[in-house]
Amino acid sequence: MCPVSDKGLVLVVEDEPAIAELQRMYLTREGFGVHVERDGVAGLAAARRLKPVAIVLDVGLPELDGTEVCRALRAEGDWVPVLFVTARDDEVDRVLGLELGADDYVTKPFSPRELVSRVRAVLRRTQGTLAQPALSLGPIRLDPETRHVTVDGVDVGLTVTEFDLLLALIKKPGRVLSREQLLSQVWGYEAAAGTRTVDVHVGQVRAKLGAAGDLIRTVRGVGYSSVRP
Ligand code: CA
Numbered sequence: 194m195c196p197v198s199d200k201g202l203v204l205v206v207e208d209e210p211a212i213a214e215l216q217r218m219y220l221t222r223e224g225f226g227v228h229v230e231r232d233g234v235a236g237l238a239a240a241r242r243l244k245p246v247a248i249v250l251d252v253g254l255p256e257l258d259g260t261e262v263c264r265a266l267r268a269e270g271d272w273v274p275v276l277f278v279t280a281r282d283d284e285v286d287r288v289l290g291l292e293l294g295a296d297d298y299v300t301k302p303f304s305p306r307e308l309v310s311r312v313r314a315v316l317r318r319t320q321g322t323l324a325q326p327a328l329s330l331g332p333i334r335l336d337p338e339t340r341h342v343t344v345d346g347v348d349v350g351l352t353v354t355e356f357d358l359l360l361a362l363i364k365k366p367g368r369v370l371s372r373e374q375l376l377s378q379v380w381g382y383e384a385a386a387g388t389r390t391v392d393v394h395v396g397q398v399r400a401k402l403g404a405a406g407d408l409i410r411t412v413r414g415v416g417y418s419s420v421r422p
Contacts, residue, residue, distance in 0.1 A: 201246030202226040203312060206236030206262065207278065208254050212301075216249055219305040220312065233257025237265055240273065247274040247312055252284045260287055263295065267350070274315040274353045278303070296354040297380065314381040319353050330363045331422035332405050344405045354379065355398045358391075362409055362419045371416035391417075 203225045207213040210231075217227045228243055230236040234256040240248060252259040263275050277288045277298040288295050296315050299308055325337035332345045340356055342349045351359065357379045361370060370378070372388035380390075395417055399406030410420050 200224045200226070201316075202228060202243055204236065204239055204243060204245035204248045205229045206231075206233065206239075206248065206254060206259065207251045208232060209251075212251075212278075215305050216308060219309045220249075223309050223313070225312070231255075233259065233262045237262045240266055240271070241269075245273060247276065247316060249276050249278060249308065249312065251278045252288060253280055267352075270350060272350060272352055274319065276308070276311055276315065278308075296352055315353055318357050318379075318381065325360075328360070328363055330366055330419055331408055333359075333363065333402065333408065335360060335363060344402055349401050351398065351401060354394055355401070358394055359398050359402075359409075362417060366419045366421045369412045369415050369418040375416065 200223070203220050205213055205216045205220070205227060207216060207229065208231050213229045213231070217229055220227045225246075228239060228245070230239050233254040236248075236250070236254065236259075237257060239245075240262070250259040250262060254262070257265075259277060263277075266273065266275075274296045277295045278301060279285050279288060279298055280301045282300075285298060285300065288298055297311050299311060319340070327334065327336040327338070329335070333342065334344075335342045335356075337360065340353075342351050342356065342359065358375065361375060361378050372391040375391050376388065395409065395411075399409050402409070408419055408422060410418050412418055
């Protein structure tokens with residue numbers, strides 16, 4: 194069963210027992226409660242039942258694969274941070290390309306320390322914006338305290354990463370941020386994830402904002418900025 198922890202419960206969904214055990218060991222050592230499931234159907238049920246603070250989700254799973262588990266949660270309006278664990282480069286493309294709202298990913302073989310630091314980083318981000326005032330840009334309104342974004346008063350469901358990216362970009366309209374600056378400000382670590390990750394997430398934020406997505410501009414060869422309407 195899952196031990197009680199004040200850092201919250203992390204759900205691990207992993208079908209390889211040795212990897213699941215390693216993840217459990219390192220996350221427990223870090224002070225998280227850990228609950229492990231071995232297939233996608235059980236993982237999805239556990240996510241709904243236990244409401245974890247984060248999910249470490251293998252992509253290749255029996256019953257229902259990790260991308261489908263994530264898609265089902267997002268469709269229900271559940272924006273729990275998801276860290277995907279992928280085995281191959283083509284899985285990375287699927288995870289990043291399908292607008293699944295992955296907050297981050299690690300590729301097997303990964304160092305357990307790296308995994309733990311990614312989980313910590315994503316949680317630090319969700320907890321680090323509480324004292325900031327609400328911001329708006331044109332029809333976009335973003336409230337760091339509730340982590341809600343609306344466009345013309347209509348709720349937009351953003352992942353933790355998408356929210357932080359939008360926050361970084363609209364904090365100072367007109368200021369250009371390079372991909373490397375966004376990686377370190379939003380993801381909280383240096384360029385290991387690659388600047389392609391930034392492009393994919395910016396694309397998803399724009400798509401979710403609809404017409405207001407035009408307020409996020411690509412500055413060719415440099416990075417991104419927001420502009421006043
Ligand atoms: Ca697997």
